[in-house]
Amino acid sequence: MASADYTLRGAIAVITLDNPPVNALGLGVRQGVADALERAQADAAVSAVVLTGTGATFCGGADVSEFGLPAMIAAPHLTDLCDLVEGFPKPVIAALNGLALGGGLELAMCCHYRVALAAAQVGLPEVKLGILPGAGGTQRLPRLAGPERALNMIVSGTPVSARELAHTELLDQIVEADVVPAAVEYARRAVDEKLPLKKTRDLKIHFPNAEAFFDFARAAVAPLAKNYPAPGKCIDAVEAAVLRPFDDGMKVERAAFTELLGSSESKALRHVFFAIRAASKIPDVPSGTPQRPIGSVAVIGAGTMGGGIAMNFANAGVPVTVLETTQAALDKGLGVVRKNYEGTLKKGRLSQKDFDKRLGLIKGTLSYDEIARADLVIEAVFEDMQVKKQVFETLDAKVKAGAILASNTSTLDLDKIAGYTQRPGDVVGLHFFSPANVTKLLEIVRGAKTADDVLATSLGIAKQIKKIGVVAGVCDGFIGNRMLNSYFRQMDFLLDEGALPLEIDKALEAFGFAMGPFRVADLAGNDIGWAIRKRLYAEHPERAFSRIPDLICELGRFGQKTGAGWYDYKPGERNPLPSEVVTKIILEESSRLGRARREIGAEEIVERALYALINEGAQILEEGIAQRASDIDVVYIAGYGFPDFRGGPMFYADSVGLPNILRAMRSFAKGYQPDAWRPAPLLAKLAAENGSFAGWRKQS
Numbered sequence: 001m002a003s004a005d006y007t008l009r010g011a012i013a014v015i016t017l018d019n020p021p022v023n024a025l026g027l028g029v030r031q032g033v034a035d036a037l038e039r040a041q042a043d044a045a046v047s048a049v050v051l052t053g054t055g056a057t058f059c060g061g062a063d064v065s066e067f068g069l070p071a072m073i074a075a076p077h078l079t080d081l082c083d084l085v086e087g088f089p090k091p092v093i094a095a096l097n098g099l100a101l102g103g104g105l106e107l108a109m110c111c112h113y114r115v116a117l118a119a120a121q122v123g124l125p126e127v128k129l130g131i132l133p134g135a136g137g138t139q140r141l142p143r144l145a146g147p148e149r150a151l152n153m154i155v156s157g158t159p160v161s162a163r164e165l166a167h168t169e170l171l172d173q174i175v176e177a178d179v180v181p182a183a184v185e186y187a188r189r190a191v192d193e194k195l196p197l198k199k200t201r202d203l204k205i206h207f208p209n210a211e212a213f214f215d216f217a218r219a220a221v222a223p224l225a226k227n228y229p230a231p232g233k234c235i236d237a238v239e240a241a242v243l244r245p246f247d248d249g250m251k252v253e254r255a256a257f258t259e260l261l262g263s264s265e266s267k268a269l270r271h272v273f274f275a276i277r278a279a280s281k282i283p284d285v286p287s288g289t290p291q292r293p294i295g296s297v298a299v300i301g302a303g304t305m306g307g308g309i310a311m312n313f314a315n316a317g318v319p320v321t322v323l324e325t326t327q328a329a330l331d332k333g334l335g336v337v338r339k340n341y342e343g344t345l346k347k348g349r350l351s352q353k354d355f356d357k358r359l360g361l362i363k364g365t366l367s368y369d370e371i372a373r374a375d376l377v378i379e380a381v382f383e384d385m386q387v388k389k390q391v392f393e394t395l396d397a398k399v400k401a402g403a404i405l406a407s408n409t410s411t412l413d414l415d416k417i418a419g420y421t422q423r424p425g426d427v428v429g430l431h432f433f434s435p436a437n438v439t440k441l442l443e444i445v446r447g448a449k450t451a452d453d454v455l456a457t458s459l460g461i462a463k464q465i466k467k468i469g470v471v472a473g474v475c476d477g478f479i480g481n482r483m484l485n486s487y488f489r490q491m492d493f494l495l496d497e498g499a500l501p502l503e504i505d506k507a508l509e510a511f512g513f514a515m516g517p518f519r520v521a522d523l524a525g526n527d528i529g530w531a532i533r534k535r536l537y538a539e540h541p542e543r544a545f546s547r548i549p550d551l552i553c554e555l556g557r558f559g560q561k562t563g564a565g566w567y568d569y570k571p572g573e574r575n576p577l578p579s580e581v582v583t584k585i586i587l588e589e590s591s592r593l594g595r596a597r598r599e600i601g602a603e604e605i606v607e608r609a610l611y612a613l614i615n616e617g618a619q620i621l622e623e624g625i626a627q628r629a630s631d632i633d634v635v636y637i638a639g640y641g642f643p644d645f646r647g648g649p650m651f652y653a654d655s656v657g658l659p660n661i662l663r664a665m666r667s668f669a670k671g672y673q674p675d676a677w678r679p680a681p682l683l684a685k686l687a688a689e690n691g692s693f694a695g696w697r698k699q700s
């Protein structure tokens with residue numbers, strides 16, 4: 001149970017936060033610490049206290065699962081505990097045995113002295129959840145680490161190693177090992193030498209350049225301030241720490257904390273935090289399912305995706321063998337990988353040693369014999385079922401039993417691919433997103449026969465290569481691309497009716513998307529969407545599409561790679577310029593359709609884009625292709641540039657209100673494409689019940 005352990009080492013009481021995995025400061029731990037302090041105070045034989053954490057962590061901070069619940073504000077509150085420690089009548093020494101984050105660091109800063117393991121990391125990451133430290137962190141860190149360093153840490157949320165903070169007042173002693181004995185020794189010395197009970201709140205800050213410094217800091221965060229209010233509030237609070245008495249500064253911090261906690265941005269960011277955690281759980285695959293060891297990997301195909309996929313494993317220290325059909329294709333693919341690493345080396349983001357090591361881990365081959373012992377094979381050949389068939393039949397014949405056989409297919413039926421082997425349980429989809437060495441998302445496609453341990457291992461692989469894995473069922477486009485097809489279709493209709501690419505891109509970028517749909521298409525290559533549409537025309541003759549994207553492709557305007565797409569590009573530049581050719585095509589098509597073009601406002605553009613995504617998302621959820629609504633949110637944030645401060649499409653839908661969305665969809669259906677606005681049954685049902693996607697569970 002979450003609590004705090006109490007032991008005596010002679011006259012020193014050692015209080016140990018005990019709430020694995022990160023000793024979060026839930027109500028049980030807070031109560032445990034308060035009780036332990038009371039005991040230490042009452043015991044005349046105790047002369048000092050050491051505060052530390054179990055395992056390799058001091059304390060990961062507040063228990064975020066308590067946010068918004070009564071336990072969060074139940075006494076003792078973290079601020080009560082901080083006051084108790086700071087005002088304690090006997091010396092309290094923090095022994096930072098590992099990570100000290102958020103509330104954990106705030107508590108440590110109330111101790112009279114701090115001893116830290118050199119490798120321990122300390123930080124105040126609250127800003128990443130759209131809030132700021134709410135238990136005095138913004139007031140005490142500037143007093144201990146100096147305003148500049150404190151502001152950097154609070155505004156970025158990035159932890160810093162104890163070693164880097166060795167010369168600040170934050171840390172009184174740094175040790176390489178055995179931090180608790182060192183802190184006990186420090187406590188004895190504090191008693192013997194009658195060291196003062198240093199209260200951080202009483203420290204004075206001398207910072208003559210305050211005004212210029214805070215002006216500069218505000219200018220630095222201004223471009224993001226509209227969508228992320230927390231960094232600006234962090235600056236206000238640190239400024240108050242510098243310019244005003246401690247208690248006034250605490251009031252500034254408290255008011256900002258309360259305001260931010262209720263902000264839509266923070267609610268969305270906290271949702272994303274939990275959504276990412278939830279995505280790594282599969283309801284019908286127990287969490288303890290053993291994983292297959294992955295010590296070596298093979299990638300089939302050294303094209304756009306294969307090279308990037310191989311880099312992920314080399315970056316994680318896993319040897320990769322890349323297989324191609326010809327030496328020329330192999331040389332070309334591995335050449336791109338080398339160039340990629342060289343770019344990072346030149347930018348100083350990779351050391352020569354790591355450059356050599358990573359390149360050394362990637363080998364090329366033309367022979368299946370050389371990949372026969374691989375633990376994991378990822379196929380990334382042409383998107384053609386006949387080619388996949390030949391590859392999987394060969395893998396089945398050549399690769400050792402127990403290896404995981406994965407396909408990176410975007411659209412093909414994984415169950416059919418698995419059927420080309422005698423071991424469909426070992427087959428899974430590992431769907432990477434371009435650029436595969438960069439984009440965080442990994443869709444893990446679960447076939448009808450994919451074994452539980454293969455799925456558990458796939459989630460482990462995602463972690464190993466620092467991706468966010470989300471499980472998807474088999475369907476055309478899985479979660480992400482299936483929704484994207486509906487989104488693009490709707491954006492193309494807007495062109496028929498009156499909008500231009502730049503207006504649409506601007507509206508969605510103002511909403512928060514990293515890039516609007518037409519800029520994305522020009523980057524990814526318009527030929528990819530064209531191929532998908534041609535297939536959809538054949539498979540879904542009943543479905544309406546705008547002709548405009550095909551007309552653009554017929555001119556060879558495939559995007560940046562051909563120097564022209566939805567936009568024009570100057571040679572060697574990536575800046576999109578509105579194209580007269582494209583505008584002419586759009587106007588002609590409207591007139592051919594007999595449409596009187598009208599002004600379409602940003603609000604309608606955003607609603608039609610979002611509601612197209614949401615409606616398809618509802619369908620995907622009901623079909624069980626996504627396990628939960630929040631998984632869809634993770635897919636869009638980690639893979640499609642959806643703004644995290646909006647929480648993902650399904651979270652956004654719940655916050656707009658499903659009845660409102662349904663109403664808007666009914667009004668759009670009165671326009672030109674009624675079929676595109678047929679509500680997904682789940683959306684209609686939940687809207688009628690005033691329900692939400694977050695609260696819905698599929699009955700099995």
Ligand SMILES: NC(=O)c1ccc[n+]([C@@H]2O[C@H](COP(=O)([O-])OP(=O)(O)OC[C@H]3O[C@@H](n4cnc5c(N)ncnc54)[C@H](O)[C@@H]3O)[C@@H](O)[C@H]2O)c1
Pocket residue numbers: 300301302303304305306323324325329333379380381382383384387390391408409410411431432433434
């Ligand atoms: N490009 C993307 O943005 C993207 C994103 C996600 C998934 N995918 C999927 O990844 C796969 C590969 O796509 P890509 O864009 O890298 O294609 P690509 O055309 O760039 O590369 C394919 C490579 O596979 C090689 N190849 C073909 N047949 C082979 C065989 N039998 N054995 C070994 N190598 C063979 C080719 O020589 C080529 O180098 C496809 O299934 C595609 O749908 C692509």
